[in-house]
Amino acid sequence: MREIGLRTERRTQLVEITELVEEALQPPDGAAAALIYVPHTTAGVTINEDADPVLAQDIEAAMERIVEDGWGKHSDADGPNAPSHIRASLISPQVLVPLAEGRLALGRWQGIFFCEFDGPRERKVYVTPLR
Amino acid sequence: MREIGLRTERRTQLVEITELVEEALQPPDGAAAALIYVPHTTAGVTINEDADPVLAQDIEAAMERIVEDGWGKHSDADGPNAPSHIRASLISPQVLVPLAEGRLALGRWQGIFFCEFDGPRERKVYVTPLR
Amino acid sequence: MREIGLRTERRTQLVEITELVEEALQPPDGAAAALIYVPHTTAGVTINEDADPVLAQDIEAAMERIVEDGWGKHSDADGPNAPSHIRASLISPQVLVPLAEGRLALGRWQGIFFCEFDGPRERKVYVTPLR
Numbered sequence: 001m002r003e004i005g006l007r008t009e010r011r012t013q014l015v016e017i018t019e020l021v022e023e024a025l026q027p028p029d030g031a032a033a034a035l036i037y038v039p040h041t042t043a044g045v046t047i048n049e050d051a052d053p054v055l056a057q058d059i060e061a062a063m064e065r066i067v068e069d070g071w072g073k074h075s076d077a078d079g080p081n082a083p084s085h086i087r088a089s090l091i092s093p094q095v096l097v098p099l100a101e102g103r104l105a106l107g108r109w110q111g112i113f114f115c116e117f118d119g120p121r122e123r124k125v126y127v128t129p130l131r
Numbered sequence: 132m133r134e135i136g137l138r139t140e141r142r143t144q145l146v147e148i149t150e151l152v153e154e155a156l157q158p159p160d161g162a163a164a165a166l167i168y169v170p171h172t173t174a175g176v177t178i179n180e181d182a183d184p185v186l187a188q189d190i191e192a193a194m195e196r197i198v199e200d201g202w203g204k205h206s207d208a209d210g211p212n213a214p215s216h217i218r219a220s221l222i223s224p225q226v227l228v229p230l231a232e233g234r235l236a237l238g239r240w241q242g243i244f245f246c247e248f249d250g251p252r253e254r255k256v257y258v259t260p261l262r
Numbered sequence: 263m264r265e266i267g268l269r270t271e272r273r274t275q276l277v278e279i280t281e282l283v284e285e286a287l288q289p290p291d292g293a294a295a296a297l298i299y300v301p302h303t304t305a306g307v308t309i310n311e312d313a314d315p316v317l318a319q320d321i322e323a324a325m326e327r328i329v330e331d332g333w334g335k336h337s338d339a340d341g342p343n344a345p346s347h348i349r350a351s352l353i354s355p356q357v358l359v360p361l362a363e364g365r366l367a368l369g370r371w372q373g374i375f376f377c378e379f380d381g382p383r384e385r386k387v388y389v390t391p392l393r
Contacts, residue, residue: 001163001229001231001236032263032390032391032392032393033297033390033392035164035227035229037227037228037229037236038238039236039237039238039239039241040238040240040241041178041179041180041238041240041241046351046354047303047351047355048303048347048350048351049303049336049347052336052337054334054335054336055334055336055344055347057335058333058334058335058336058344058347058348059334059347059348059351061333061334062329062333062334062344062348065333066197066328066329066352067193067197071189071192071193071196072185072186072189072190072192072193073185073188073189074180074183074185074186074189075183082186082189082193085179085180085186085189085190086189086190086193088179089177089178089179089190089222090197090221090222090352091351091352092177092223092226092354093178093226093241094226094227094228095354095355095356096227096297096299096356096358097299097356098263098297098299098388098390099263100263105263105299105301105388106301107300107301107302107303107386108301109302109303110301110302110303110355124238126229126236128163128164128229129163130163130164130261130262130392130393131163131261131262131392131393132294132360132361132362132367166295166358166360168358168359168360168367169369170367170368170369170370170372171369171371171372172309172310172311172369172371172372197328198324198328202320202323202324202327203316203317203320203321203323203324204316204319204320205311205314205316205317205320206314213317213320213324216310216311216317216320216321217320217321217324219310220308220309220310220321220353221328221352221353223308223354223357224309224357224372225357225358225359227358255369257360257367259294259295259360260294261294261295261392261393262294262392262393
């Protein structure tokens with residue numbers, strides 16, 4: 001298991017981590033897939049198009065529209081943030097990507113995005129090669 | 132593949148299964164990750180904070196708010212339940228968690244929750260160690 | 263990694279691929295799980311009941327209701343399609359299914375569905391056995 005660290009800047013923010021994941025996988029040592037896992041409860045990970053930065057903003061806005069601010073009763077130390085937790089469960093804390101010749105077998109338009117739902121914060125991502 | 136059995140009590144209910152999964156993984160025999168898989172079509176699995184029971188209720192209420200009762204035309208033997216199936220697909224039937232030294236490498240606040248969307252029922256969860 | 267090809271017929275369409283995945287897994291060679299991965303950014307994969315075709319239509323309609331046409335600013339070469347990308351991230355690009363005796367350990371009612379959100383198109387699915 002290898003660890004990536006990152007810092008987010010906004011409350012809801014998609015941050016592309018494709019290259020960081022690729023680096024964390026070297027050497028792949030014959031692995032068949034890479035598990036990208038987020039050990040947080042108000043963040044997740046997704047795969048989507050990385051060519052147009054407007055799309056990341058559209059996904060951020062959509063998550064805030066599907067789960068509205070104000071939903072729920074849960075509070076963390078910093079105040080009420082149930083929507084951040086709910087958005088994290090909808091997106092999922094993990095994604096598993098096949099490898100081909102030791103590299104992520106992503107589709108032509110695909111990139112891997114860390115999904116911050118309660119930033120800004122210091123965050124971690126675990127990358128685990130699987131056989 | 133190891134099997135966990137559980138009984139749910141309400142129509143929509145998050146049930147924490149972290150300890151049951153941890154037990155099902157022993158001995159881990161050098162596994163690098165654990166697949167937690169739900170073999171049902173009106174239930175799923177998610178990871179979220181397990182410190183505050185109010186949050187599980189917030190997630191239950193959110194799933195019923197995102198997918199409203201009454202949507203769809205599908206009926207099971209027990210009557211119309213399309214929303215139960217749709218909620219299950221949104222949450223996902225599986226989650227994959229990395230292992231460190233034979234234990235689930237969950238984040239500090241993370242727990243694993245079985246997500247019932249058509250209870251009460253007898254349910255199963257499959258736990259599969261992967262290398 | 264083995265590849266399945268398929269052609270979708272409608273803009274939003276669930277296509278069952280359970281048998282195609284089962285075929286792509288032969289011979290399983292001692293694998294413990296199968297990764298089903300979609301290398302596209304406007305499509306995904308889910309598991310749900312395959313006995314009643316009405317349910318697939320209910321899920322298609324629900325995804326168009328949760329993420330409404332018109333959301334977002336992103337355009338592809340073919341025009342604005344942010345909702346297609348957002349629906350893909352909600353459903354997830356991958357699912358991991360345990361194997362038992364070399365076959366998918368699906369629940370009694372479960373089938374695997376390719377989820378088209380920007381069809382009709384030619385599409386691919388990668389199937390990777392994991393140990």
